[in-house]
Amino acid sequence: MIPVDEALARILSHFQPVAGELVGVGEAEDRVLAADVAARVTQPPTAVSAMDGWAVRGSDLTTLPITLARIGEAPAGRPYTGTVAPGQALRLFTGSVIPDGADTVVLQEDCDDLGDGVRVREGTPGRWVRAAGLDFTAGTVGLTAGRRLTVRDVALAAAMNHPFLTVRRRPRVAILATGDEVVMPGEPLGPGQIVSSNGLALAALVRRQGGIPVNLGIAPDDADTLGILARGAAGCDLLVTTGGASVGEHDLIRTVLGAQGLELDFWKIAMRPGKPLMFGRLGATPLLGLPGNPVSSLVCAALFLVPALRRLQGLDPAEPPRARAVLGAPLPANDRRQDYLRATLRPSDGSLPIATTFGQQDSSMLSRLAAADCLIVRPPHATAAEAGEPVDIVPLDGI
Structure with missing residues (x-):
């Protein structure tokens, strides 16, 4: 039996991050970023108003209240092409471009709209203006590779003008349960049979960790059938089996798959639960053989399958730490x-x-x-x- 830490290190040594693929930014939530994302634009591209109000010159606010001449309005998206001169004010709204000549926004609630003018009761020079590049500037890296993208990250990437992102493809994990004694939920139970939970639980875990489960079903204790079903893992990044890894006459994983070219790295770990765990390669596909007991299977999956899936996606396999x-x-x-x-x-x-x-x-x-x-x-x-x-x-x- 080998120690747990050694087993994990030997398992992880067989995995490298999978290739990247392009996805629409709106589909990238919960995917792992494969390349840094730098802003393609400056945000905001020019100085804009942070509030609804009036664009004025700060130098006009030395004595308050003051009445200024209204020269028009500039809704967001329709910048004013003229210049705000001394004694003038331009009506604007949140997100409106600050016009030439103005350097301050006074809040609409601190003013009285007189129709052809505005009476400013309160205001501070330089306030309520968002400077160009306040959020980010073009070329700034906002998201780094190796990050599982959140909803907030998707918002940032979109704001940085990225319609597509390069993310790690989802690892494909083949799952094969074994044993004459297990049947799927809802199926008739024969004498001595129990309901199988391992395959479904492992598939849920793979999905939760960002992978794609490929369910190969339940292989009975028959060498020919087991061999045929195991070949369904071709092209997957990992084959996970449950059961059949112990020392009984009907535990066929090592013998049957050994005849198909299974190269065993180790078998048996000094841990409880989960002693009969095995790891090797079936051709080009790594194989993780989990115990058949449902708790042992899930505990071993948490300790060994989850880090492997993280490594495949370019994440730190040691996260989250103990x-x-x-x-x-x-x-x-x-x-x-x-x-x-x-x-x-x-x-x-x-x-x-x-x-x-x-x-x-x-x-x-x-x-x-x-x-x-x-x-x-x-x-x-x-x-x-x-x-x-x-x-x-x-x-x-x-x-």
């Missing part, structure tokens, strides 16, 4: 395997939240995983810990 909490109840000493304990989190009076494990941690109990907020990490040979002691946790946000 967090810290304090124990809500004592824990016994640990054995030689790194333990990941399902736990709840609640706020405390201190700086760290309180993590409390569920009493039973059986790897088949999905209800406990669904109710958990985090996994408490217990290193190999960790000594007994008392309530209140700090521990590392893996938050389950998004899992």
